[in-house]
Amino acid sequence: MKKLIVGACAFSLFAVISCKKEAKADVSSTGTDSLATTMPKDSVTTPKTDSVTSTPATASTDNILTKNTGKYPNDIKLFEDKSFANRVKKLTGAQYDEMLKNFNVESPIVSENGIYKVTGCKQHDCPGYLTSIFYDSKNDNLNVSIDKNGKVADFAEKGKITVTEALKSK
Structure with a gap:
């Protein structure tokens, strides 16, 4: 009986891991530049900072994005944060x-000079439906860009955030 229970648990764990890997593999197999942000969790790089940009986030700009650089939205339950x-x-x-x-x-979640970025797209149709979320921690400004088959809708709280090409390609 114990062997049966251990076997069932092992099979369930394997199924969960392989499904998660399959979902992430769908992103890397599309070959589009806009999805170059998908990296293994252990390969996240630390952004360069200078004396102007190394100011720590204040309490008002410390949020779920700034506290979870390198983590995946699903792992931190991003959209459950009210x-x-x-x-x-x-x-x-x-x-x-x-x-x-x-x-x-x-x-x-990746960042550069106080600007944070996270993207998500429709499974099996990443280029067809892609959402990019940018957060400027210095100005407490949030931007969302939704690309539906090349038709982009941009939403900005306090104006458009200037994003470097380096951050766009992360």
């Missing part, structure tokens, strides 16, 4: 539910 989810919902309005439904294949 503060974050409410801001994104307020910003995207009627498109929020569709965006959330299609935020399946994810990139880890």
Whole structure:
């Protein structure tokens, strides 16, 4: 009986791991530049900082994104964080539910000079439905960009965040 229970547990664990790997493999197999942000969890690089950008985040800008660089949205339950989810919902309005439904294949949270980025796209149709979320911790500004088959809808709280090419390609 013990062998049967141990075997069932091992099989369940294997199924969960292989499903997660398959979802992440879907992103890397698309070959699009916009999805170059998907990296294994252990290969996240630390962004360069200088004396101007190394100011620590204040309490008002310390949030789920700034505290979880390198982690995947699903692992930290990003959209279950009420503060974050409410801001994104307020910003995207009627498109929020569709965006959330299609935020399946994810990139880890990356940052550069106080700007944080996370992306998610529709499983098996990443180039067709891609959401990019940017957060400027210095100005407490959130931007969301939803690309539906090349038609991009941009949403900005306090103006468009300037994103470097390096951050775009992470």
